[in-house]
Amino acid sequence: MSEPLLSLSGVNTYYGESHILHDLGFDLRKGEVVGILGRNGVGKTTTLQSILGIPAPRSGEIRFRGETISGLPTHDIVSRGVGWVPQGHRIFPTLTVVENIELAAARSRPGSWTAERIYEAFPRLHTRRDARGGSLSGGEQQMLAIARALVQNPELFLMDEPSEGLSPLIVQEIGALIKRLNAEGNTILLVEQNLAFALSISHRILIMAKGAIVYSGKPDDIRDDPDITHRFLGVGTAAAD
Ligand SMILES: Nc1ncnc2c1ncn2[C@@H]1O[C@H](COP(=O)(O)OP(=O)(O)OP(=O)(O)O)[C@@H](O)[C@H]1O
Numbered sequence: 001m002s003e004p005l006l007s008l009s010g011v012n013t014y015y016g017e018s019h020i021l022h023d024l025g026f027d028l029r030k031g032e033v034v035g036i037l038g039r040n041g042v043g044k045t046t047t048l049q050s051i052l053g054i055p056a057p058r059s060g061e062i063r064f065r066g067e068t069i070s071g072l073p074t075h076d077i078v079s080r081g082v083g084w085v086p087q088g089h090r091i092f093p094t095l096t097v098v099e100n101i102e103l104a105a106a107r108s109r110p111g112s113w114t115a116e117r118i119y120e121a122f123p124r125l126h127t128r129r130d131a132r133g134g135s136l137s138g139g140e141q142q143m144l145a146i147a148r149a150l151v152q153n154p155e156l157f158l159m160d161e162p163s164e165g166l167s168p169l170i171v172q173e174i175g176a177l178i179k180r181l182n183a184e185g186n187t188i189l190l191v192e193q194n195l196a197f198a199l200s201i202s203h204r205i206l207i208m209a210k211g212a213i214v215y216s217g218k219p220d221d222i223r224d225d226p227d228i229t230h231r232f233l234g235v236g237t238a239a240a241d
Protein backbone atom coordinates (compact mmCIF):
# COMPACT_ATOMS: atom_id res chain seq x y z
CA MET A 1 0.00 0.00 0.00
CA SER A 2 1.12 3.55 -0.61
CA GLU A 3 2.41 5.72 2.21
CA PRO A 4 -0.28 7.40 4.35
CA LEU A 5 -1.02 11.07 3.65
CA LEU A 6 -0.18 11.90 7.27
CA SER A 7 1.60 9.85 9.89
CA LEU A 8 2.62 10.57 13.45
CA SER A 9 4.97 8.26 15.31
CA GLY A 10 6.39 8.47 18.81
CA VAL A 11 5.30 12.11 19.15
CA ASN A 12 6.06 13.79 22.49
CA THR A 13 4.92 17.38 22.91
CA TYR A 14 5.46 19.62 25.91
CA TYR A 15 4.26 23.01 27.07
CA GLY A 16 7.28 24.11 29.05
CA GLU A 17 7.85 21.25 31.48
CA SER A 18 4.31 19.81 31.11
CA HIS A 19 4.48 16.62 29.08
CA ILE A 20 1.20 16.61 27.09
CA LEU A 21 1.52 14.09 24.22
CA HIS A 22 3.06 10.70 25.11
CA ASP A 23 4.47 8.68 22.21
CA LEU A 24 1.43 9.56 20.15
CA GLY A 25 1.09 7.71 16.86
CA PHE A 26 -1.53 7.28 14.12
CA ASP A 27 -1.91 7.39 10.32
CA LEU A 28 -4.35 9.06 7.99
CA ARG A 29 -4.90 7.89 4.41
CA LYS A 30 -5.86 10.19 1.57
CA GLY A 31 -9.64 10.62 1.37
CA GLU A 32 -10.33 9.61 4.96
CA VAL A 33 -12.34 11.48 7.56
CA VAL A 34 -10.90 10.55 10.95
CA GLY A 35 -12.44 11.79 14.18
CA ILE A 36 -10.41 12.20 17.38
CA LEU A 37 -12.55 12.01 20.51
CA GLY A 38 -11.56 12.48 24.11
CA ARG A 39 -12.45 14.32 27.25
CA ASN A 40 -11.43 17.89 28.05
CA GLY A 41 -7.72 18.44 28.36
CA VAL A 42 -6.50 15.06 27.00
CA GLY A 43 -4.44 16.75 24.27
CA LYS A 44 -6.71 16.86 21.22
CA THR A 45 -5.93 20.47 20.31
CA THR A 46 -2.27 19.90 21.14
CA THR A 47 -2.27 17.01 18.63
CA LEU A 48 -3.53 19.23 15.81
CA GLN A 49 -1.18 22.04 16.83
CA SER A 50 1.79 19.66 16.95
CA ILE A 51 1.08 18.78 13.30
CA LEU A 52 1.28 22.52 12.58
CA GLY A 53 4.42 22.89 14.69
CA ILE A 54 2.90 25.10 17.42
CA PRO A 55 4.57 23.85 19.51
CA ALA A 56 6.74 21.41 17.56
CA PRO A 57 7.06 17.95 19.15
CA ARG A 58 10.18 17.52 21.28
CA SER A 59 10.66 14.02 19.86
CA GLY A 60 9.05 11.71 17.32
CA GLU A 61 8.27 12.20 13.67
CA ILE A 62 5.38 13.67 11.68
CA ARG A 63 5.30 12.92 7.95
CA PHE A 64 3.00 14.53 5.39
CA ARG A 65 2.85 13.52 1.70
CA GLY A 66 5.94 11.37 2.16
CA GLU A 67 8.11 14.07 3.76
CA THR A 68 9.07 14.85 7.34
CA ILE A 69 7.36 18.05 8.48
CA SER A 70 8.09 17.92 12.21
CA GLY A 71 10.61 20.65 12.96
CA LEU A 72 9.62 22.83 10.00
CA PRO A 73 8.26 26.34 10.62
CA THR A 74 4.45 26.54 10.67
CA HIS A 75 4.20 28.65 7.49
CA ASP A 76 6.16 25.98 5.63
CA ILE A 77 3.86 23.21 6.94
CA VAL A 78 0.77 25.22 5.93
CA SER A 79 2.19 25.95 2.48
CA ARG A 80 2.64 22.20 1.91
CA GLY A 81 -1.14 21.86 2.14
CA VAL A 82 -2.24 21.61 5.77
CA GLY A 83 -5.40 23.65 6.38
CA TRP A 84 -6.30 24.78 9.88
CA VAL A 85 -9.82 25.40 11.24
CA PRO A 86 -9.12 26.43 14.86
CA GLN A 87 -11.22 25.65 17.92
CA GLY A 88 -13.81 28.29 18.80
CA HIS A 89 -14.19 29.24 15.10
CA ARG A 90 -11.52 31.91 15.37
CA ILE A 91 -11.70 34.55 12.66
CA PHE A 92 -10.73 38.24 12.59
CA PRO A 93 -13.68 39.89 14.39
CA THR A 94 -12.99 43.46 13.29
CA LEU A 95 -12.47 42.58 9.62
CA THR A 96 -15.38 42.01 7.23
CA VAL A 97 -16.20 38.60 5.74
CA VAL A 98 -14.58 39.67 2.45
CA GLU A 99 -11.44 40.86 4.23
CA ASN A 100 -11.21 37.65 6.27
CA ILE A 101 -11.36 35.59 3.09
CA GLU A 102 -9.00 37.87 1.12
CA LEU A 103 -6.40 37.64 3.86
CA ALA A 104 -6.52 33.84 3.76
CA ALA A 105 -6.57 33.77 -0.06
CA ALA A 106 -3.43 35.93 -0.18
CA ARG A 107 -1.48 32.96 1.17
CA SER A 108 -3.27 30.38 -0.93
CA ARG A 109 -1.82 27.46 -2.86
CA PRO A 110 -2.90 27.08 -6.47
CA GLY A 111 -6.15 25.13 -6.70
CA SER A 112 -9.78 25.17 -7.63
CA TRP A 113 -11.05 27.18 -4.64
CA THR A 114 -11.12 30.90 -5.34
CA ALA A 115 -12.98 33.59 -3.40
CA GLU A 116 -15.68 33.53 -6.11
CA ARG A 117 -16.21 29.78 -5.73
CA ILE A 118 -16.33 30.18 -1.97
CA TYR A 119 -19.23 32.64 -2.26
CA GLU A 120 -21.07 30.23 -4.57
CA ALA A 121 -20.60 27.40 -2.08
CA PHE A 122 -21.47 29.58 0.94
CA PRO A 123 -24.31 31.86 -0.20
CA ARG A 124 -24.78 33.05 3.37
CA LEU A 125 -21.23 34.36 3.50
CA HIS A 126 -21.92 36.20 0.26
CA THR A 127 -25.03 37.81 1.74
CA ARG A 128 -23.03 38.82 4.82
CA ARG A 129 -19.88 39.77 2.90
CA ASP A 130 -19.64 43.33 4.28
CA ALA A 131 -20.46 42.38 7.88
CA ARG A 132 -17.66 42.30 10.44
CA GLY A 133 -16.60 38.83 11.57
CA GLY A 134 -17.53 39.57 15.16
CA SER A 135 -21.12 40.40 14.24
CA LEU A 136 -21.76 37.01 12.56
CA SER A 137 -23.71 34.22 14.28
CA GLY A 138 -21.73 31.25 15.64
CA GLY A 139 -22.70 29.15 12.62
CA GLU A 140 -21.66 31.88 10.19
CA GLN A 141 -18.34 32.30 12.00
CA GLN A 142 -17.70 28.56 11.74
CA MET A 143 -18.49 28.65 8.01
CA LEU A 144 -16.14 31.59 7.61
CA ALA A 145 -13.41 29.70 9.51
CA ILE A 146 -13.87 26.71 7.18
CA ALA A 147 -14.00 29.00 4.12
CA ARG A 148 -10.70 30.62 5.21
CA ALA A 149 -9.04 27.19 5.27
CA LEU A 150 -10.71 26.10 2.03
CA VAL A 151 -9.60 29.10 -0.03
CA GLN A 152 -5.98 28.06 0.66
CA ASN A 153 -6.62 24.78 -1.20
CA PRO A 154 -5.16 22.42 1.41
CA GLU A 155 -4.86 18.65 0.95
CA LEU A 156 -5.55 17.98 4.60
CA PHE A 157 -7.96 19.82 6.86
CA LEU A 158 -7.39 19.92 10.61
CA MET A 159 -10.69 20.88 12.23
CA ASP A 160 -10.88 21.52 15.96
CA GLU A 161 -14.39 20.98 17.35
CA PRO A 162 -16.32 22.45 14.42
CA SER A 163 -19.66 21.68 16.12
CA GLU A 164 -18.79 23.44 19.39
CA GLY A 165 -21.41 25.90 20.61
CA LEU A 166 -23.66 25.56 17.56
CA SER A 167 -27.37 24.71 17.42
CA PRO A 168 -28.34 21.20 16.24
CA LEU A 169 -29.56 22.54 12.91
CA ILE A 170 -26.29 24.36 12.22
CA VAL A 171 -24.31 21.30 13.34
CA GLN A 172 -26.19 19.32 10.67
CA GLU A 173 -25.25 21.94 8.10
CA ILE A 174 -21.58 21.82 9.10
CA GLY A 175 -21.73 17.99 8.89
CA ALA A 176 -23.14 18.16 5.37
CA LEU A 177 -20.40 20.61 4.41
CA ILE A 178 -17.66 18.33 5.77
CA LYS A 179 -19.15 15.36 3.88
CA ARG A 180 -19.18 17.42 0.72
CA LEU A 181 -15.55 18.50 1.15
CA ASN A 182 -14.66 14.84 1.62
CA ALA A 183 -16.69 13.77 -1.44
CA GLU A 184 -14.59 16.26 -3.43
CA GLY A 185 -11.46 14.38 -2.36
CA ASN A 186 -10.40 16.23 0.79
CA THR A 187 -8.89 14.42 3.75
CA ILE A 188 -10.11 15.59 7.14
CA LEU A 189 -8.77 15.12 10.67
CA LEU A 190 -11.46 16.24 13.02
CA VAL A 191 -11.37 16.75 16.78
CA GLU A 192 -14.78 16.50 18.44
CA GLN A 193 -16.56 16.24 21.77
CA ASN A 194 -19.92 15.67 20.09
CA LEU A 195 -19.97 11.86 19.82
CA ALA A 196 -23.04 11.53 17.59
CA PHE A 197 -21.73 14.16 15.20
CA ALA A 198 -18.27 12.56 14.99
CA LEU A 199 -19.80 9.09 14.41
CA SER A 200 -22.04 10.46 11.65
CA ILE A 201 -19.24 11.94 9.53
CA SER A 202 -16.07 9.91 10.30
CA HIS A 203 -14.79 6.76 8.60
CA ARG A 204 -12.62 5.96 11.59
CA ILE A 205 -12.54 7.10 15.22
CA LEU A 206 -9.53 7.50 17.49
CA ILE A 207 -10.08 8.00 21.21
CA MET A 208 -7.44 9.86 23.21
CA ALA A 209 -6.72 9.76 26.93
CA LYS A 210 -3.77 11.40 28.67
CA GLY A 211 -1.98 12.37 25.48
CA ALA A 212 -2.12 8.99 23.73
CA ILE A 213 -4.47 7.00 21.48
CA VAL A 214 -6.27 4.42 23.63
CA TYR A 215 -8.80 3.14 21.08
CA SER A 216 -9.16 2.99 17.31
CA GLY A 217 -12.22 1.66 15.49
CA LYS A 218 -15.03 2.25 13.05
CA PRO A 219 -18.14 4.27 14.00
CA ASP A 220 -20.20 1.04 13.78
CA ASP A 221 -17.89 -0.71 16.27
CA ILE A 222 -18.58 2.08 18.74
CA ARG A 223 -22.33 2.14 18.07
CA ASP A 224 -22.45 -1.65 18.61
CA ASP A 225 -20.48 -1.54 21.85
CA PRO A 226 -21.61 1.26 24.18
CA ASP A 227 -19.06 0.01 26.70
CA ILE A 228 -16.35 1.70 24.63
CA THR A 229 -17.86 5.13 25.16
CA HIS A 230 -18.49 4.34 28.84
CA ARG A 231 -14.88 3.33 29.36
CA PHE A 232 -13.08 6.01 27.40
CA LEU A 233 -15.43 8.96 27.26
CA GLY A 234 -17.65 8.51 30.31
CA VAL A 235 -20.73 8.89 28.13
CA GLY A 236 -23.92 7.46 29.60
CA THR A 237 -22.50 6.71 33.02
CA ALA A 238 -22.21 8.99 36.00
CA ALA A 239 -19.21 7.29 37.63
CA ALA A 240 -17.01 6.65 34.63
CA ASP A 241 -13.29 7.13 34.82
N1 LIG B 1 -0.50 27.03 25.89
C1 LIG B 1 -0.48 26.14 26.89
N2 LIG B 1 0.40 26.20 27.90
C2 LIG B 1 0.44 25.29 28.90
N3 LIG B 1 -0.42 24.25 28.98
C3 LIG B 1 -1.33 24.12 28.01
C4 LIG B 1 -1.42 25.05 26.92
N4 LIG B 1 -2.43 24.66 26.10
C5 LIG B 1 -2.94 23.55 26.66
N5 LIG B 1 -2.29 23.22 27.80
C6 LIG B 1 -2.56 22.03 28.66
O1 LIG B 1 -2.32 20.88 27.87
C7 LIG B 1 -3.31 19.88 28.13
C8 LIG B 1 -3.97 19.48 26.83
O2 LIG B 1 -4.69 20.59 26.32
P1 LIG B 1 -5.48 20.55 24.95
O3 LIG B 1 -5.95 21.94 24.69
O4 LIG B 1 -4.68 19.88 23.92
O5 LIG B 1 -6.71 19.60 25.33
P2 LIG B 1 -8.03 19.27 24.51
O6 LIG B 1 -8.15 17.79 24.51
O7 LIG B 1 -8.04 19.99 23.22
O8 LIG B 1 -9.15 19.86 25.49
P3 LIG B 1 -10.58 20.56 25.15
O9 LIG B 1 -11.52 19.42 24.95
O10 LIG B 1 -10.88 21.29 26.40
O11 LIG B 1 -10.42 21.44 23.96
C9 LIG B 1 -4.25 20.46 29.17
O12 LIG B 1 -3.83 19.99 30.41
C10 LIG B 1 -4.02 21.95 29.06
O13 LIG B 1 -4.24 22.58 30.30
Ligand SMILES: [Mg+2]
Nearest residue numbers: 044045046087
Ligand atom coordinates in the same frame (compact mmCIF):
# COMPACT_ATOMS: atom_id res chain seq x y z
MG1 LIG C 1 -9.20 21.47 22.43
